[in-house]
Amino acid sequence: MIKLYDLSLQNDCRPSPFCWRTKFALAHKGLKWTEVPMGFTEKDKIAFAGSSTVPVLKDGETTVKDSWAIALHLDKAHTDQPLFKSEMALSYAHFVNGFVDTVVQPALFPIVVGDLYDRVRPADQAYFRESRGKRLGTTDFAAFQNKAREKGVAVFRGVLEPARRVLKAQPFLAGNHPAYPDYVLAGAFMWAGIVSSLVLLDGDDAVHAWRERMLDLYDGMARKALAA
Numbered sequence: 001m002i003k004l005y006d007l008s009l010q011n012d013c014r015p016s017p018f019c020w021r022t023k024f025a026l027a028h029k030g031l032k033w034t035e036v037p038m039g040f041t042e043k044d045k046i047a048f049a050g051s052s053t054v055p056v057l058k059d060g061e062t063t064v065k066d067s068w069a070i071a072l073h074l075d076k077a078h079t080d081q082p083l084f085k086s087e088m089a090l091s092y093a094h095f096v097n098g099f100v101d102t103v104v105q106p107a108l109f110p111i112v113v114g115d116l117y118d119r120v121r122p123a124d125q126a127y128f129r130e131s132r133g134k135r136l137g138t139t140d141f142a143a144f145q146n147k148a149r150e151k152g153v154a155v156f157r158g159v160l161e162p163a164r165r166v167l168k169a170q171p172f173l174a175g176n177h178p179a180y181p182d183y184v185l186a187g188a189f190m191w192a193g194i195v196s197s198l199v200l201l202d203g204d205d206a207v208h209a210w211r212e213r214m215l216d217l218y219d220g221m222a223r224k225a226l227a228a
């Protein structure tokens with residue numbers, strides 16, 4: 001039995017980009033799992049894992065925290081349908097993981113932070129204001145977002161250029177079939193798409209067509225979450 005601890009916002013919507021990496025990875029491997037929703041201020045639920053962030057995965061007797069560590073664990077513990085088919089595939093995925101963590105998501109955060117705050121559960125708003133306010137230097141997230149959007153959407157599209165070049169040549173970052181590099185980038189789009197109606201991509205962008213393919217995967221798992 002696999003249990004995934006996932007961040008929950010208002011109406012139990014689940015935008016965590018890191019948890020989406022894990023959900024895609026589990027679906028890729030054909031594994032079944034149940035989810036345990038957790039609010040920002042319900043860290044007691046994941047204290048058993050020694051973690052203050054999600055995803056946390058409980059796989060039988062094994063507990064794993066951190067999305068990258070979870071991906072490595074899944075391939076070791078469940079060898080069918082590998083996420084990483086070679087040492088080189090693993091290295092490429094690791095690179096994309098770092099690229100999304102340090103470039104893509106930081107470009108996205110300022111342009112959706114106001115919308116994100118609006119979706120945080122009332123009980124968690126003070127925590128979000130305090131923690132994200134420190135990071136941004138303001139708690140007026142709506143004004144910060146408005147200002148950030150003046151240039152931020154173009155900046156965001158710009159940072160996607162390395163992915164765009166690959167996706168002009170092939171359907172998925174991993175090649176003809178999706179794998180972990182795709183799940184990592186798709187997680188960032190799920191984060192934004194679940195909390196915000198901001199149009200991030202032009203319709204003729206190769207990244208747009210790829211995102212549609214990602215939304216269709218695994219019986220439309222991600223598309224259903226966006227529509228909810």
Ligand SMILES: N[C@@H](CCC(=O)N[C@@H](CS)C(=O)NCC(=O)O)C(=O)O
Pocket residue numbers: 007015016017018019040052053054055065066067068131
């Ligand atoms: N490096 C971690 C990052 C996980 C992370 O930052 N998760 C966010 C949710 S998107 C979280 O749990 N935040 C809790 C908080 O900010 O208090 C991973 O890849 O799992």
